[in-house]
Structure formats: C-alpha cells, structure tokens
Amino acid sequence: MNLSNIYKISSNGLNLCPIDDEMLDRRIIFLTEDVNPETMDHLLKKLMYLEMSNPGKEITLYINSPGGECLSGLAVLDYIHTMTSPIRTVCTGCAASMGAILFLAGQKREMLRHTRLMIHDPSTGGNLSGMKPHEIENTLSMLRDMQTLLIDIISDASGKSKEEIAEITKNDTYFNLEEALDFGLATGMYTRL
Numbered sequence: 001m002n003l004s005n006i007y008k009i010s011s012n013g014l015n016l017c018p019i020d021d022e023m024l025d026r027r028i029i030f031l032t033e034d035v036n037p038e039t040m041d042h043l044l045k046k047l048m049y050l051e052m053s054n055p056g057k058e059i060t061l062y063i064n065s066p067g068g069e070c071l072s073g074l075a076v077l078d079y080i081h082t083m084t085s086p087i088r089t090v091c092t093g094c095a096a097s098m099g100a101i102l103f104l105a106g107q108k109r110e111m112l113r114h115t116r117l118m119i120h121d122p123s124t125g126g127n128l129s130g131m132k133p134h135e136i137e138n139t140l141s142m143l144r145d146m147q148t149l150l151i152d153i154i155s156d157a158s159g160k161s162k163e164e165i166a167e168i169t170k171n172d173t174y175f176n177l178e179e180a181l182d183f184g185l186a187t188g189m190y191t192r193l
Contacts, residue, residue: 024050027059035068035098040076047079055084061106062090067097070122070146077153080105090190091115100185101150104157110190117175117185119154119168122146158184 023029029046033039050059067073080087089106096118103109103117111117122143128136151165158165160183180186 027054027057029059029061031061031063031065031099031102034066035073035102037069037072039068040072043076044079047076047083051083051085056086058086058088059083060088060090061102062092063095063099063103064091064093065095065099065102067099067101067118069125070098070150073098073102074149076102077105091117091186094118101153104153104185106187109157109185109187111177111180111186112190113177115177117180118172119175119185120172121169122150154185160184 024046027050029043029050031039031043047059050057086107087105088108088110089103091103091109091111092115094116095103096116097120100117100119124139124143128139131139147166147169151162151169154160154165154169155162175183175185177186177189181188
C-alpha cells in the first residue's frame with residue numbers, strides 16, 4: 001500500500017492524489033527532517049505559497065525534527081515573522097535544537113501528550129582540528145553571537161529571563177508536555193487529529 005497517495009472522489013470519478021498536495025490544500029505542512037538549506041528551501045516555498053494564496057488564514061506546521069543548521073532555520077523563522085497568516089506549530093515526536101526554535105515561531109504552540117522539546121546552546125557541528133588559533137577564535141565569536149540570538153528567541157517566546165535561559169541551555173534540556181507548558185514553551189496540548 002502506497003501511503004504517499006490517497007484516493008479522492010471528484011466529478012471525474014475516483015482519482016489518485018498525492019497526500020502532500022491534499023495536506024497543502026488544507027494549509028498543513030510538515031518538518032520531519034534535519035534543518036538544512038534544502039529542507040528549509042522546501043519549507044519556505046510552501047509557506048510563501050500558502051501566504052500568497054490566502055493571506056491571513058492559519059497555517060499548521062507539524063514538527064518532528066532533530067534540528068540542524070542554525071542559519072537555515074533562522075531564515076524560516078524570519079520569514080514567519082513577516083507573514084500575515086498566523087502559524088500554529090504542533091510537536092509530533094521531538095522538536096529538538098533548531099526544530100524547537102522553529103516550534104517557538106507559532107502563535108499557538110501545541111504538543112501531543114507524549115512528545116518532547118529539547119533546547120540547548122549551538123555547537124560547531126564539526127571539529128576544530130587543523131584550525132589555526134585565529135580561526136578558532138572567529139568560530140567561538142560566531143557561536144557566542146548565535147548563542148545570544150537563540151537565548152533572546154527562547155526568552156521572548158517563553159517569558160523567562162535571558163539569564164534563566166542561558167543557564168538551562170548549557171546542556172541538552174528536554175521538556176515533556178507539562179514541563180513545556182509550565183516553562184512557557186508550549187501554549188497547549190494538541191487533542192484534535
């Protein structure tokens with residue numbers, strides 16, 4: 001059974017329809033992969049299409065992502081903040097790292113009962129071997145700038161102080177539904193599928 005297609009009845013009879021097209025028609029999109037330039041390009045195109053086709057109508061973004069590259073994720077976050085369509089984010093599994101930051105872009109931020117959010121400081125994503133001292137210093141400076149930016153984003157969304165966020169993001173910190181609600185990361189539990 002091919003789960004990437006569904007049958008749809010129309011005036012032409014029974015038609016095979018890609019499920020992604022049907023979901024897009026219902027203003028539902030998914031992030032279920034690493035955050036990288038390619039996946040963010042696809043996500044941006046879908047967001048732009050939905051914004052142009054019916055500005056101001058809610059879009060639901062389901063997220064189950066291990067996170068990934070910060071600059072790609074921030075490009076999507078920046079675009080979401082320019083949209084007239086409200087964004088509802090739903091965590092379906094685990095929204096970690098940059099996946100959690102994108103989850104925070106929602107005006108409504110909902111989680112399924114057994115899902116998790118994970119926030120932490122940014123990392124280099126690679127090793128520093130073979131780098132010269134000034135290259136390491138530049139990398140650390142960029143990491144500190146990114147850390148400050150992500151702390152600001154999490155603080156704004158949660159209402160927690162920047163100092164509290166800086167302390168909690170030193171390590172990988174996981175939140176279940178109740179913890180995320182209490183901390184201000186989530187706004188509700190998702191109950192309607």
